[in-house]
Amino acid sequence: MKCMRNTMKVAKWEIKRNMKNKTFIIGLFLTPLLIVGFMMLGDLFGGSDDAKEELTRVFVNDQLDIFPALQETVDQAGFNWELLQTDLEESQIDEELEKSENTAYVFVDNRALEDGVVPVHTSDEISSFFMNQVQVLETPLQALTMQKLGLSDEELAAVSQGVFFEEANQQDASSPTEGETETTSGADSMEQIVPGAFAGFIMLSIVFTGMAIFQSASQEKKDKIAEIILSSLTPAELMQGKIIGYFVLGLIQSLVSVIILLPFLVWRIDIPVMEYLLVPELALLIGIAILGYLLFASVFVGVGATMADISTAGNFQGMVMMLPFLPFIFIGPVFADPEGLMAQIGTYIPFTSPGVLIMRLSILEEWPWVEIAISLAILAVSVWIFMKLAGKIFKVGILMYGKNATPGEIWKWIRA
Amino acid sequence: MPMETMIKVENLGKSFKDIQVISNISFEVRKGEIMAILGPNGAGKSTTIRNIMGIMYPDEGTITFKSTNNNEIPRHKIGYLPEERGLYKNVKVMDILLYLAELKDYPLDKAKERALSYLKKFDLEGKEKVSVEELSKGMGQKVQFIASIIHEPELLILDEPFSGLDPVSQELFKKEIRNLAENGTAILLSSHQMNLVEEMADRLFMIHRGQKVIYGSMDDVKTQYANFKCTIHGKNERQTLESIADVQRVEQVDDTSVLYLSKDVEPAPWLKSLPEHLLIQELSIDRVSLHEIFIDIATDKNLLQEAGEMHA
Numbered sequence: 001m002k003c004m005r006n007t008m009k010v011a012k013w014e015i016k017r018n019m020k021n022k023t024f025i026i027g028l029f030l031t032p033l034l035i036v037g038f039m040m041l042g043d044l045f046g047g048s049d050d051a052k053e054e055l056t057r058v059f060v061n062d063q064l065d066i067f068p069a070l071q072e073t074v075d076q077a078g079f080n081w082e083l084l085q086t087d088l089e090e091s092q093i094d095e096e097l098e099k100s101e102n103t104a105y106v107f108v109d110n111r112a113l114e115d116g117v118v119p120v121h122t123s124d125e126i127s128s129f130f131m132n133q134v135q136v137l138e139t140p141l142q143a144l145t146m147q148k149l150g151l152s153d154e155e156l157a158a159v160s161q162g163v164f165f166e167e168a169n170q171q172d173a174s175s176p177t178e179g180e181t182e183t184t185s186g187a188d189s190m191e192q193i194v195p196g197a198f199a200g201f202i203m204l205s206i207v208f209t210g211m212a213i214f215q216s217a218s219q220e221k222k223d224k225i226a227e228i229i230l231s232s233l234t235p236a237e238l239m240q241g242k243i244i245g246y247f248v249l250g251l252i253q254s255l256v257s258v259i260i261l262l263p264f265l266v267w268r269i270d271i272p273v274m275e276y277l278l279v280p281e282l283a284l285l286i287g288i289a290i291l292g293y294l295l296f297a298s299v300f301v302g303v304g305a306t307m308a309d310i311s312t313a314g315n316f317q318g319m320v321m322m323l324p325f326l327p328f329i330f331i332g333p334v335f336a337d338p339e340g341l342m343a344q345i346g347t348y349i350p351f352t353s354p355g356v357l358i359m360r361l362s363i364l365e366e367w368p369w370v371e372i373a374i375s376l377a378i379l380a381v382s383v384w385i386f387m388k389l390a391g392k393i394f395k396v397g398i399l400m401y402g403k404n405a406t407p408g409e410i411w412k413w414i415r416a
Numbered sequence: 417m418p419m420e421t422m423i424k425v426e427n428l429g430k431s432f433k434d435i436q437v438i439s440n441i442s443f444e445v446r447k448g449e450i451m452a453i454l455g456p457n458g459a460g461k462s463t464t465i466r467n468i469m470g471i472m473y474p475d476e477g478t479i480t481f482k483s484t485n486n487n488e489i490p491r492h493k494i495g496y497l498p499e500e501r502g503l504y505k506n507v508k509v510m511d512i513l514l515y516l517a518e519l520k521d522y523p524l525d526k527a528k529e530r531a532l533s534y535l536k537k538f539d540l541e542g543k544e545k546v547s548v549e550e551l552s553k554g555m556g557q558k559v560q561f562i563a564s565i566i567h568e569p570e571l572l573i574l575d576e577p578f579s580g581l582d583p584v585s586q587e588l589f590k591k592e593i594r595n596l597a598e599n600g601t602a603i604l605l606s607s608h609q610m611n612l613v614e615e616m617a618d619r620l621f622m623i624h625r626g627q628k629v630i631y632g633s634m635d636d637v638k639t640q641y642a643n644f645k646c647t648i649h650g651k652n653e654r655q656t657l658e659s660i661a662d663v664q665r666v667e668q669v670d671d672t673s674v675l676y677l678s679k680d681v682e683p684a685p686w687l688k689s690l691p692e693h694l695l696i697q698e699l700s701i702d703r704v705s706l707h708e709i710f711i712d713i714a715t716d717k718n719l720l721q722e723a724g725e726m727h728a
Contacts, residue, residue, distance in 0.1 A: 224502030
């Protein structure tokens with residue numbers, strides 16, 4: 001009870017000290033503002049991205065009465081097109097195209113059907129994706145051709161179904177609702193990605209703020225106040241207070257970022273962010289993020305106490321500081337195959353598991369609950385072990401003035 | 417009436433790796449007294465203090481505090497000014513004082529009141545909102561001292577409180593330490609400045625190579641250990657001086673000789689016994705100071721060994 005009270009006193013002090021520090025306050029607001037700034041900058045220079053989103057007017061000179069089928073195909077594809085009919089001939093459109101943007105003319109007639117080539121004329125300014133998108137109109141045109149060849153409806157259905165190759169695995173085979181999930185996967189994935197991305201952001205935000213623990217752990221030594229502080233509380237209380245204090249500072253950083261970024265994202269991104277964000281899965285993802293923080297914080301506070309000063313950090317200490325970046329090497333393999341071996345390995349390594357788990361859970365349609373449970377257990381045990389080790393290192397390290405401890409010395413303290 | 421014991425250290429021992437840093441250390445500090453712990457660098461003073469404060473844990477022995485039945489250290493009742501000391505740099509003076517008071521469970525409003533009063537007493541009035549990094553070294557030392565007493569400790573441990581202080585500040589510290597003792601605070605004072613210790617301490621514990629050398633009241637120590645010494649200016653043979661009765665040891669620098677005399681020597685008869693052919697331009701006789709006792713111990717001279725063995 002007394003221990004917790006002392007821990008909270010230290011935590012409160014660390015929070016107060018940082019909240020009164022100009023550098024921290026500037027960083028608090030500058031971080032999200034920089035993110036917003038870079039997003040705006042992307043829009044400023046990424047003109048082509050805008051074109052992609054702008055409405056494309058597609059005029060169809062329909063000599064085959066196929067316009068309704070074309071309209072249906074375009075609607076299904078979800079293109080940002082306005083499909084219109086026109087009577088203009090190919091020879092008449094040059095002038096029209098010259099004075100317009102994001103406009104295309106498609107000429108569907110018997111000649112095109114026979115030749116298998118549909119003439120498409122576009123304005124100078126048009127989405128770079130347009131010529132790829134327009135290929136989707138092939139399907140109704142082929143259907144018309146086959147209809148003209150006199151195939152029955154059944155034959156037509158069989159031919160038009162086509163053949164495609166799909167990667168299959170055991171899990172997919174056992175899933176009877178595959179068809180359903182396929183059709184809803186678009187909405188589902190966003191529903192998962194949004195909380196996942198949010199949890200990932202929270203974790204990175206807390207962990208990066210928590211990296212200040214590294215400096216804070218050696219602060220008492222640098223300022224030669226370690227003994228004065230330790231005459232009032234135990235090293236464990238001091239250490240825990242720092243971990244909790246920087247956790248709260250990380251949360252404050254996250255909160256400020258969210259308050260600044262969320263309205264911006266809701267405005268910029270055309271999806272119901274809030275609706276996707278506030279789902280039960282978010283609780284687990286944030287739980288993983290917190291465990292991740294505690295793991296890194298315990299390592300930082302322990303190793304931080306072995307340094308005379310942050311500016312004198314040796315190779316060993318520098319390497320430890322890079323630990324939070326370890327999950328980044330798993331980004332490629334996890335996104336390529338979230339069920340793959342690399343993804344599973346990353347899930348079970350304590351230092352990568354929070355990041356990898358959050359990435360996997362953001363893209364997997366069905367959560368691997370057994371893997372999640374094992375991974376959380378490994379993470380929780382690791383947090384406990386690293387807290388104990390950090391406590392041992394901190395206790396000795398905090399009183400060692402003037403030099404950095406070598407890995408050999410640290411090992412001796414751990415064994416003591 | 418015997419004074420109440422605030423802390424009792426019994427048979428304290430501590431080793432680092434295979435080296436015994438302190439061994440069999442026993443002493444007590446009583447309410448309202450200034451007890452000095454002395455010894456050369458590396459003698460084990462700071463280790464003893466750190467063990468008392470619970471910053472280190474002893475391998476052997478016990479430390480008992482007044483009013484505690486178990487071995488728990490009543491940290492909130494102890495004030496500590498360590499030798500290696502400083503303050504958080506980028507915080508305001510009042511903030512750090514209140515934080516340290518809060519760590520001692522001391523009411524903050526009372527702490528603020530005391531902080532302002534002590535800042536005034538130490539000529540730091542108006543500095544409470546100043547950042548610590550803007551203070552001079554001496555001012556910082558004063559703030560550290562205030563921090564160690566802000567919570568009205570029953571036991572105050574001061575490790576080299578005078579180091580780096582100018583004479584005016586030294587006087588200020590001395591006065592305040594005496595005040596605290598008069599008001600009942602038990603003070604354990606470690607210092608290398610023997611003149612100050614001799615002036616202030618009621619009792620002393622001298623430690624060398626981790627072991628007790630002297631322990632007793634200042635008066636007793638002076639009586640027991642501070643033998644007479646005779647300083648003679650004049651060119652004399654060392655052998656002649658050594659042959660004089662009751663001379664334990666002779667030190668000569670140029671034409672000045674210092675004769676360290678045995679215990680219980682009566683100065684007047686001894687002076688009469690001096691050989692007539694001795695060359696004496698100047699002669700003075702006085703007691704060995706604490707400073708000399710300290711130097712003797714630190715340099716392993718055997719001035720006190722005989723007496724120490726007899727009386728320690």
